Amino acid sequence: MKRDVEIVIISDVHLGTYGCKAKELLRYLNSIRPKTLILNGDIIDIWQFKKSYFPKSHLKVVKKLISFATKESEVFYITGNHDEAFRNFTDFELGKLKLCNKHVLKLGDKKAWIFHGDVFDASVQHSKWIAKLGGQGYDLLIAINNLVNWFLEKIGREKYSFSKKIKNNVKKAVKYIGDFELTASELAIENNFDYVICGHIHQPQIREVIGKKGKCIYLNSGDWVENLSALEYQNGEWKLFVYEDEKHTLTDDEPEELKEMNSEELMKIVTQMI
Numbered sequence: 001m002k003r004d005v006e007i008v009i010i011s012d013v014h015l016g017t018y019g020c021k022a023k024e025l026l027r028y029l030n031s032i033r034p035k036t037l038i039l040n041g042d043i044i045d046i047w048q049f050k051k052s053y054f055p056k057s058h059l060k061v062v063k064k065l066i067s068f069a070t071k072e073s074e075v076f077y078i079t080g081n082h083d084e085a086f087r088n089f090t091d092f093e094l095g096k097l098k099l100c101n102k103h104v105l106k107l108g109d110k111k112a113w114i115f116h117g118d119v120f121d122a123s124v125q126h127s128k129w130i131a132k133l134g135g136q137g138y139d140l141l142i143a144i145n146n147l148v149n150w151f152l153e154k155i156g157r158e159k160y161s162f163s164k165k166i167k168n169n170v171k172k173a174v175k176y177i178g179d180f181e182l183t184a185s186e187l188a189i190e191n192n193f194d195y196v197i198c199g200h201i202h203q204p205q206i207r208e209v210i211g212k213k214g215k216c217i218y219l220n221s222g223d224w225v226e227n228l229s230a231l232e233y234q235n236g237e238w239k240l241f242v243y244e245d246e247k248h249t250l251t252d253d254e255p256e257e258l259k260e261m262n263s264e265e266l267m268k269i270v271t272q273m274i
Helices: 022-030 056-069 084-089 136-154 162-169 171-190 243-249 256-260 263-273
Strands: 003-010 032-040 074-078 097-100 102-107 110-115 195-198 205-211 214-220 229-234 237-242
Touching: 022 032, 022 056, 022 243, 032 056, 032 110, 056 074, 074 102, 074 110, 171 195, 171 205, 171 214, 205 237, 237 243
Parallel strands: 003 032, 032 074, 074 097, 110 195, 195 214
Antiparallel strands: 003 229, 102 110, 205 214, 229 237
């Protein structure tokens, strides 16, 4: 049975890369009925896009996202750095699908400022491994990590994340993430926003930030490469959905209308857009 959710935010899916967990994402998407769906950047990884690698599971995610926009959901596609080519089509609208660089949500008497977050990268050179998330080096790391985790699972051991270990222990990475969260929050406070919602750094988070000029709630939807997380807003509250914690509640059924859609036609649409 599908859950009704007022707002769902996902980011950093990186469709078209080996690290993308498209099957898990599709299970999650099949379990919800969002009134508003916000895709907060890096959904299709154009940096690493290859026609030779865009498997059916990735196409099914694209189909599902389109199906939301053709039915009851309002869908906002906010551009990120890995899908920055879409910025040439900012303000494009097709039915309930809207393409934009940022979005402001009114939540009662509060306001949420939503953008991907790559604007804080003064240069892709400083912190290259984060700026190039989804790139070849990161993709190789994830592929090796997947193989290691397959072996660990076979012998009954707990999974291990190479990337999380790097993020949590390399000083430059820790500082970058801290600076990113603080910068986003301070800008939101200055502009009188109650919430600031980003993606980009693949670190799911909900926390209050208190600055000299006020306070706000900083939120990050995480990613669908490692953390497999999303933000949900319901009954006036934000929460993080984490796939590993909730996967036992999700259905494996695929809606019939997705099976009937032509994958070849959809692939032509995707490649023409890119």
